[in-house]
Amino acid sequence: MVSEFETTAPDTTAPDTAAPGTAAPSPAAGDTAAIAVIGLACRLPGAPDPRTFWQNLVEGRESITDVPADRWDVTAYYDADRDAPGRTNSRRAGHLENVDRFDTGFFGISPREAAAMDPQQRLILELSWEALEDGRIVPTDLRGSRTGVFVGAIWDDYATLLHRHGTDAIGRHTITGLHRSIIANRVSYTLGLHGPSMAVDAAQSSSLVSVHMACQSLRNGESNLALAGGVNLNLVPESTVGAAKFGGLSPDGRCHTFDARANGYVRGEGAGLVLLKPLAQALADGDRVHCVIRGSAVNNDGATNGLTVPSRRAQEKVLRRALARAGVTGRDVQYVELHGTGTPLGDPIEAAALGAAVGADHEDGPALAVGSVKTNVGHLEGAAGITGLIKTVLSIKHRRLPPSLNFETPNPDIPLDRLRLRVQTELGDWPSPERPLIAGVSSFGMGGTNCHVVLAEAPEGEPASYGTGESGESGDSGGPTALVLSARTEGALREQAGRVRALLDERPGVRVRDVAWSLVASRARFGRRAVVAGADRAELVAGLDAFAAGGAGAGVAGSAGGRLAFLFTGQGSQRVGMGRGLYASFPVFAAAFDEVVAAFDGLLDVPLVEAVDGELVHETGVTQPGL
Structure with missing residues (x-):
């Protein structure tokens, strides 16, 4: 159970400009403003988890395809003429697989109610569980805690799909199934969480604004733990046709961020969540810290030349304020994950603001590296900011910068050299890896809501890592090990055995004792149990194989539930050197x-x-x- 604690609220009257200084130190354990990222979860095009997402980024993979036939018939809605009524000028996007599938029994939801639930609710439920487990927190242990849930979401495609069937399709679960607020509230209800719980709609900046709000909630003490992120699913042609008529979509189905070919964005779908906790408490609790959020800021463009025309001045202000709150200067920042939609209007404005607020401090050193994850997976709109944030967290964690795709020739309206910006086009080291790794993430909404978050590497002296992280050791030692498996059904239990077996096979650097620790200490305990014991890795692998295949070989014991009993045998069981x-x-x-x-x-x-x-x-x- 996460213990409760209080934090000191930060000074919210920080100036818009940061004082000049040298390289910023890593955040200290007692820094009440610093927020630790202790858990990650995502489901993105071509990437069912953060590990696969990072591998795709490293390899420079673009996960954009034609609209799948099981979504809607793209040929019936496509027309190269953007102005053709009821048509879209783009036939490509980043999509998830199997968004119609959901384990109703795992979450205690009836099949009838699950059918009425927006798949965005289902996806956030799954990722909430995964983010907590990645943070080594047992989800079922949080009941009654001040855990907050903040989820960005802007579309209601599933409601459009349901309403096609008329009023006869409306039932008792329709309102709770379709209402956007329930995307977050469903998580709080399922896990019994008592912290703030809300869906956030700030257009395309929604998910990063959710992270900002979660950090504020942690700093003022109304939450002691928080899940924050966003979700975006493109289920019907109507929303894509709307984006086309708005003029935002790229006809060639690619996002050319900062490139001369920039002609719009390609839509993407998916979801991501981060698990957040005040840094001081995370270190005191021995949590693994992926990285630290040092500061963030939100503002709005106000009155511009048009409702959806961005403001360079407002973007510059939000950047400066986030830097000031983080206690860093523009020179300290080595990388910025751009909003970077690849539009002819938006890119030059973003570049100018970034150059003035951050790039100008790089006159005497390496240019500021920039990139956009939208070139890999598309523009996830309501979940765009969290996607860029997770990419940046992983870049800090692995101390590498992945390439931004589709960049060849700079947009003539973006003087990169003068702005002291450089598009990261290849996998490489950070510009100054010997200095603290500090990065920014930007996300801007079409109605003018801007958000910027400043990230930094975890402080030195972090506790030794446990769990399924790479140990750097070639083998295991110390005697027999027991892997404890737990699931709601027999089939799921055997599937888990297969997944643990695959983990040991795919990642030989993982110690089986770390895996055993994670299975016991950071996973919920369900009614179906099995224990696979072995003297070494080979015996454990053999036992997992046998159990996954439906058998129960040597070293495997199973249970369908029941209570635990200890038997003390009395005199006669003693032996020399017992214990x-x-x-x-x-x-x-x-x-x-x-x-x-x-x-x-x-x-x-x-x-x-x-x-x-x-x-x-x-x-x-x-x-x-x-x-």
């Missing part, structure tokens, strides 16, 4: 053993710890207390 192996391998056992035997000091002729280690253990006066 010696446990004492040497497990400090918790050793401490308990020392405490118990100390209680017998002065009551026996020989110290008990010595007696049980020799033949005296078979004498009744020693056997009884020894056992």
